[in-house]
Amino acid sequence: MDFSAELIAWYTHNKRDLPWRNTTDAYIIWLSEIILQQTRVEQGMPYFYRFAEKYPTVTAFAAAHEDEILRLWQGLGYYSRGRNMLKTAQLVQEQYKGIFPVSYNELIKLKGIGEYTAAAISSFSSNEAKAVVDGNVYRVLARYFGIDEAINSPKGKKMFQKIADDVLDNARPALHNQAIMEFGAMLCKPKNPACGICPVHINCVAFKTNATSYLPVKLKTIKIRKRHFNYMLISDGKKILMNKRNEGDIWANMYDLPLIETPELTDPIELLQLPQMKVFGNDVALKDNSAVIKHVLTHQHLYVRFLMLKDFPEKLQGNWFYTDVENLKDLALPKPIFIFIKYFFNF
Ligand code: SF4
Numbered sequence: 001m002d003f004s005a006e007l008i009a010w011y012t013h014n015k016r017d018l019p020w021r022n023t024t025d026a027y028i029i030w031l032s033e034i035i036l037q038q039t040r041v042e043q044g045m046p047y048f049y050r051f052a053e054k055y056p057t058v059t060a061f062a063a064a065h066e067d068e069i070l071r072l073w074q075g076l077g078y079y080s081r082g083r084n085m086l087k088t089a090q091l092v093q094e095q096y097k098g099i100f101p102v103s104y105n106e107l108i109k110l111k112g113i114g115e116y117t118a119a120a121i122s123s124f125s126s127n128e129a130k131a132v133v134d135g136n137v138y139r140v141l142a143r144y145f146g147i148d149e150a151i152n153s154p155k156g157k158k159m160f161q162k163i164a165d166d167v168l169d170n171a172r173p174a175l176h177n178q179a180i181m182e183f184g185a186m187l188c189k190p191k192n193p194a195c196g197i198c199p200v201h202i203n204c205v206a207f208k209t210n211a212t213s214y215l216p217v218k219l220k221t222i223k224i225r226k227r228h229f230n231y232m233l234i235s236d237g238k239k240i241l242m243n244k245r246n247e248g249d250i251w252a253n254m255y256d257l258p259l260i261e262t263p264e265l266t267d268p269i270e271l272l273q274l275p276q277m278k279v280f281g282n283d284v285a286l287k288d289n290s291a292v293i294k295h296v297l298t299h300q301h302l303y304v305r306f307l308m309l310k311d312f313p314e315k316l317q318g319n320w321f322y323t324d325v326e327n328l329k330d331l332a333l334p335k336p337i338f339i340f341i342k343y344f345f346n347f
Contacts, residue, residue: 003144004169004176006199011179014186016041019048021178026100026125027058030088033117034081038298041185047076058100061085062093070254070332077297077335079251084112102126115161123173131164132177133157136184141167142216143188146205150219228265229304231257231337232280233344234312235325240341241312242331244319250297255331257306258313258320265292268307279317285310295336304336306344 001009015021018041020032031051036044050072055061066086073082088111092100101107102125107118119130131137138151141163149156169176187194195207206212234241234257243258245251260276268289271277277284290306316322323331325345333341 003167003200003203004179007179007183008169008172008175010187010199011175011182015178015182016186019045019052024125026102026121027061027092028052029121029124030100030113030117031055031061031085033120034085034112035076037081037117038078039076044076047073057098058089058092059098062089062098064089066253067332071330074332074338075335079254079332079334081112083253087111088113100125102128104128104130120177123177127172127174129168129170129173131161131168131173132181133161133164134181136181136188137164138216139190140180140184140188143193143206143212144200144204146209146211146215148215148217151216152219152221156217223299225300227300227302228262229302230260230262230266230268230271231304231306231340232260233257233306233308234280235308236312237345238325239322240325240328241316242321242323242328244321246319250300251334253332254334256334256337258317265303268305271307279315280309280313281311283311290340293336293340302336304340306340 018032020029023029032044032048035048035051051061054072055064064086066083069082069086070079073079076082091110092098096106101110102122104118104122107113107121108115113121116132116134119132120134122128123130123132138160141147141160142151145163147156147159147163149159151157151160187198193212195201195204195212198204198207201207206215232241241258242255245254245256247253258280260271260274262271262274266274268286272284272286287308287310289308293304295302295304325347328341328345329347
């Protein structure tokens with residue numbers, strides 16, 4: 001048996017029964033693919049069910065309000081995915097009359113759909129012979145063929161796509177793609193791959209040369225930005241002052257509290273003296289403050305502190321607005337804000 005046939009045989013007996021595997025509906029496959037990007041299956045599954053139930057068709061999705069999408073997305077992170085999905089659904093509704101495209105060349109034109117997602121949707125929905133290359137596939141190919149070219153270098157990307165295309169079973173592309181991804185997720189795992197029970201270990205270069213822990217190679221290019229968020233919690237217990245975030249930064253169009261961002265960690269008492277605090281009044285007094293909470297995003301580390309102020313500002317700034325505390329459940333809140341507010345108001 002060749003490499004692909006071995007993986008398909010393994011997959012047939014060992015695959016997990018995941019809901020999006022039992023359909024060729026391109027819309028449902030798209031939904032699952034976007035939800036599962038950068039997300040573990042167990043974490044993404046409830047979100048998939050939630051979205052598929054609320055919006056069973058792309059037409060229903062396209063008619064949703066952005067606030068509703070962000071609210072359902074809450075806790076999943078990478079919120080731009082939810083916003084892009086809405087734009088894509090609206091475009092599919094307008095340009096394709098609500099019929100989700102199934103060909104790679106049409107899919108790749110849509111917002112939020114890159115090479116991997118276009119290959120996944122086209123192969124799973126219409127059996128188009130396009131090889132998927134995601135993190136699992138990079139790992140399997142790098143180890144099996146013993147390739148130490150960095151998977152995130154332009155040269156490496158081309159090289160791995162070429163190998164993925166070469167090993168693709170053109171007669172069974174959907175099955176092949178599912179098999180190689182599942183194999184990477186379940187057997188050829190990042191840490192402690194199950195080489196002892198691996199059906200292709202005899203020809204695996206990494207296994208033979210004891211190099212599984214060195215492959216795949218990835219260049220470290222990400223520079224982490226540290227940010228210090230000081231949130232003002234202004235509430236009489238019934239109403240709370242909120243802010244709708246602008247586009248162009250993390251958590252775009254979601255809801256948080258009035259924010260003072262400082263270049264470094266600043267003591268709450270010092271913070272009260274900053275000129276930016278004038279927007280809260282001339283003589284701002286502090287009731288209490290939280291500890292600093294670290295919140296990790298892919299390219300940013302946020303150090304978040306909440307300050308409970310005694311007084312209400314005279315004038316509302318920018319996107320500030322008051323809302324009833326009981327309405328907070330209906331707003332899309334970034335995770336650290338949601339956790340703190342939930343704890344603070346005990347809901
Ligand atoms: S032998 Fe180990 S490293 Fe090689 S493909 Fe199998 S699980 Fe992956």
